[in-house]
Amino acid sequence: MLETDHIHTQLIQRFGPDAFQQQITADRILTLWTSKSNIVSIIEYLKSNNFPFLYDLCGIDERDRAGKEKLPVADFTIVYHLFSFKQNEFVRLKVALTGEYPSLPSITALFPNANWYEREIYDMFGIRFEGHPHLTRLLMPLTWQGHPLRKEYPARATEMGPFRLWDEKQDIEQEALRFKPEEWGMQSHSEDSDFMFLNIGPQHPGTHGVLRIILQLDGEEIVDAVPEIGFHHRGAEKMGERQSWHTYIPYTDRVDYLGGVMNNLAYLLAVEEMAGIKVPERVKVIRVMLCELFRINSHLVWFGTFAQDLGQLSPVFYMFTQREKIFDIIEAVCGDRMHPNWFRIGGVAQDLPQGWDRLVREFIVHFPKELKQYNDMVLRNSLIKARTKGIGVYTLEEAIEWGVTGPGLRACGFEWDFRKKRPYSGYEMFDFDIPIAQNGDCYDRSVVRVEEMRQSLRIIEQCLNNMPEGAYKADHPLTTPPIKKHTMQDIETLINHFLNVSWGPVIPPGEAMSCVEATKGANSYYLVSDGNTSSYRTRIRTPSFAHMQMIPYISKGYTVADLLSILGSVDYVLADIDR
Amino acid sequence: MTVMQHIWIVLGVLFVFLNIAAGLIWVERRLLAMWQDRLGPNRAGPLGLFIVLADTLKLFFKEDWIPPFADKWVFILAPAIVVASVLMGLAIVPFAPGIVVADLNVGLMFFLAMSSLGVYSIVLGGWASNNKYSLLGALRGASQMIAYEVFMGLSLMGVVMLSKSFNLTDIVAAQENMWFIVTQPVGFVIFFIAGLAETHRLPFDIPEAESELIAGFHSEYSGMKFGMFFIGEYLGISLISAMTVTLFFGGWLGPAFLPPVVWFFLKTFVFIGIFILMRASLPRPRYDQLIGYGWKLLLPLVLLNLLVTGAIALWLRS
Known part of the structure; x- marks a missing residue:
């Protein structure tokens, strides 16, 4: 506990006491609420001060939460878990967001692994991250309507009405499957060679499950690889x-x-x-x-x-x-x-x-x-x-x-x-x-x-x-x-x-x-x-x-x-x- | 020999080897199973032998699908080439004194020529399929076969020097006193490795590499066309085994209590078994490692072998 208190004081010294609001949680991890204008600089500060590991990044839809009066006003919360190997401590940062489809700055520039986590939050909650290089859906199909982890999104298939696949809808779905390298952030040719695109999967003996990896190949050499995940997503x-x-x-x-x-x-x-x-x-x-x-x-x-x-x-x-x-x-x-x-x-x-x-x-x-x-x-x-x-x-x-x-x-x-x-x-x-x-x-x-x-x-x-x-x-x-x-x-x-x-x-x-x-x-x-x-x-x-x-x-x-x-x-x- | 005798020999060889190739379906699966602590096919018929029949029937009744994007005629031609070239190669193998389809005086050269033709089936099959995995498989296959062809030929030149003949009957006869495995061990090892590469069996199954390229050059094939590749592979194993026996293990020679033909096939089956053991035990190197291994290690080795053999042969003569 001493260690986390130390971090807390450090943060308050750096960003002022008004920047944070502490929440006591059952797991005794230092939990601090902050605002979206501060979050990038706070994380940057923590990263350079013994917290080099972005452990997890997730969202919460707070709108239906019972007893939320005691917490800062928020429709949605983004929760950052940072970890310090040196101090063997987690820090949990929470950013309160208000509005139907809010947005906040991306931290992909600080942590490369924030990329997928932020895409997942966008996919699941519809929250946008400003400055994210490629903010598209990650787990759900690109044509999906709605954001599943929002509270208004039904959890049961029976709440959604029968599924129908109209001809036009089928055409749209089919068209969405057409492979365009640019959509995946790849070039189809460089100055001196045309690339070959090879789909490893979704059905492939080497992927151990339903995974698609799009390979951009120059001969047999991998120029780039883009995994497409979500085939196994069950919510x-x-x-x-x-x-x-x-x-x-x-x-x-x-x-x-x-x-x-x-x-x-x-x-x-x-x-x-x-x-x-x-x-x-x-x-x-x-x-x-x-x-x-x-x-x-x-x-x-x-x-x-x-x-x-x-x-x-x-x-x-x-x-x-x-x-x-x-x-x-x-x-x-x-x-x-x-x-x-x-x-x-x-x-x-x-x-x-x-x-x-x-x-x-x-x-x-x-x-x-x-x-x-x-x-x-x-x-x-x-x-x-x-x-x-x-x-x-x-x-x-x-x-x-x-x-x-x-x-x-x-x-x-x-x-x-x-x-x-x-x-x-x-x-x-x-x-x-x-x-x-x-x-x-x-x-x-x-x-x-x-x-x-x-x-x-x-x-x-x-x-x-x-x-x-x-x-x-x-x-x-x-x-x-x-x-x-x-x-x-x-x-x-x-x-x-x-x-x-x-x-x-x-x-x-x-x-x-x-x-x-x-x-x-x-x-x-x-x-x-x-x-x-x-x-x-x-x-x-x-x-x-x-x-x-x-x-x-x-x-x-x-x-x-x-x-x-x-x-x-x-x-x-x-x-x-x-x- | 009369014409009728010739026809009987041709039919006999065809019959025996096509059956061996089919029988290998069962042999391979049972042997693999034995080495992998499994049972393998053991239900259909005695010892599961009828699996051969079941597999063949299945292949015949499968839809013989030609993908609309494929180059139709080349697609059909490719599997035929592999079987044809291997069967042609079998023509020069002497199974016993007098039992040989074509006793050519350039028999060995003919064998090398025929085994080289086999690469066409891979390249054409992979190209005509118009599939990226097939294409990668075909490219790998082509470079692998070309590399390993070179020293397959060179590895046999020691044998030719010692027996002073390209005729296989003469080569067997020259081993009356001592099998060439004794005088040409390096030649044997390299020939066998090249043979594995020629038949693209594990660890040289780079053109297929099922965990990387699905089924490589024959990904798009089904039904009996796939069956042809399948049979072609088993025929190839039999051919390389038969050639190994002929060139290095005295062919039909053996103690008189068994007839020569029996000796020949006994030895051949040992090598077929080794082919299968290889598959059960070894992982697959990467394609560039394999080619590097060929050009950088095996080629100098085979040249050295040739040099030493030639020097000793000259020294013995003087």
Whole structure:
């Protein structure tokens, strides 16, 4: 707290006390409201004073918010999350905007990764950013009408009336699909050569999902690449506004669909922070164990498909076989494999089943041997080294500038892991190392991931050997499903139980952001509650979004074949990008 | 030999190799599955052998689609070239004493000429498809094949020097005492690598490179035209394996308890197996790395091999 106070005083000294209005939030992140005329200079000041990392940038439609009288007058709010590695602190800046379709200055000149975030806000809220180089829709189709995250925009298909595709409308849609390089910010020819435009995707074996990358090629050399995302956009953030706090959990499973319960954790940490729930030790350890199993799982998928992208056919089969073994454990514990939806507000769904320790122990015993084999097969192969060393390089400064987190950041030689630096869910109790590498190329990112699997295994082993006894759910009225123990004895508990089952819990008003080290990088849920049965705003900060945004920057000058190494080594999940 | 005998040999070779090529569908999938801890096709017929039939039928009944933007006649011609050129190449392979379609005195040159023709199918197929992925595949294919053709020829010159003949029957006969693998190991390695490149199999499947170029030069092909490329590839594997056996592993020669033809095919299948093992184990280099590897490493090596072989041959004669 001292650190953030320090920043606060600094800011007040620099910009005067009238420039800010502080808001107290449940997550105790320094939250300052400011005006749009100041925001660029404030961010510029913070960037040069230990806050070099634009962690997240999102909007909130404040018009329907209950209890907004206590906050500055705003129809819309733009929320900037800046992070300081040095002080290990977040700063949250909020800009209040008024009017139907307001605008504010862009910060793309300060942070290159603000580009997509601002486009996303424009797409979702219709808020314009002055000075943005290419302010077009990002996730929704270019012909889309309306801005989905505005409160007047319907959340259910049934509220929208039946869909009709008139002939003229079809013509317009078809015409909008015609490719014009200029619309994507590309030239069709330079002084001495005509470029070839190659669509990688939306259907392509190398993109691991529905992603389109438009390549501007000179021969096989990539002059420019423009990713088109949004094919996987399901409106996960909008769904958060109509699902109850409890029934939203299964949706989180599907954000980073390889991360499984790790997404639940990111969401629940924020909810529990607002509700003031302290979970028992056993819950923490169970959660950590499952998260680490999922981390290994996700890394195995990456490992196999990465090798396959480089033309090695076999590894993916071995790794998926191993993944099945992990799924056996997960299925035994959770009853489901990929999307177990198993964590609950204040705990987990059930206690660990009998015999879980035997399954986990078997896995811990044989997995290191297998992993060594895989490592020898893939990463020690000289052809793989030739394909990945020195490809897709970025420096630490570039990584921070583009918002890279997770293994991609650690591959630049920076020992930063949120599990270690800002421990959550009891990670401070575990003994593990943060693997790093030095060069920031495709190969180093791979080496880091493989080593991470070993470290995850260490954590799982510690979970196994030190599993605390106790309850698998916190004793708190807001946990889900609500505790039934005393319902037959006293009427208060019965009413409470009835309401929490039928409506779901009411989380007290407030704001909180969680931050977990997910499989691919930092994953956050920034939740705003206005004291209702569902969240007022659910913002999901995903690592893949930032990483995908960086791909054009790191693939220029390489060949088409290298692009596949880069895509493979970045390890994204399309659902994690588009949400 | 009578005319009838000749016709029987031609038909026999055609029958055997087309069946081998078709059978390789099953062999490759089962072997790959074995190495990848899977089962592979095991349902249709004994050991899943009828998958060959099922696959062939499927290919025949698929819509034989010619894209409207393609250059129709070239598009049709391309898959025919690959099969034709490989089958022509098989004409000079002696399977056993007397069993050879054409016992040419320039047999080896004929083989090199025919395998060079194969590149046309890739270039024409990729060009006629009028598809960017196909075009990239074709461009890669052309430069790869041209590069590897050069030292495929050169790698065999050591064998020619030692056997003093371009005729394959003579070359086999010259290995009566010692297989050329002993005297020409470098030649063998380079020929085999070039052979992999000629058949564009992994790790040299740059023209197809499914994770980058969808299916490369044959992205637009379907039905039996695709089937021709498919069969052409398997025929190519068989041809390179058969040639490796003929040139370096004594062809039909072997202990007398098995007939020569059996020895020949046994050895050939070992090499076909190695082709498939390569596919199961190796990743794909980048296209410029592959070409660089060819010109910068293999070419000097093959020239050195030639020099040393020539020097030793001269020294032995004097």
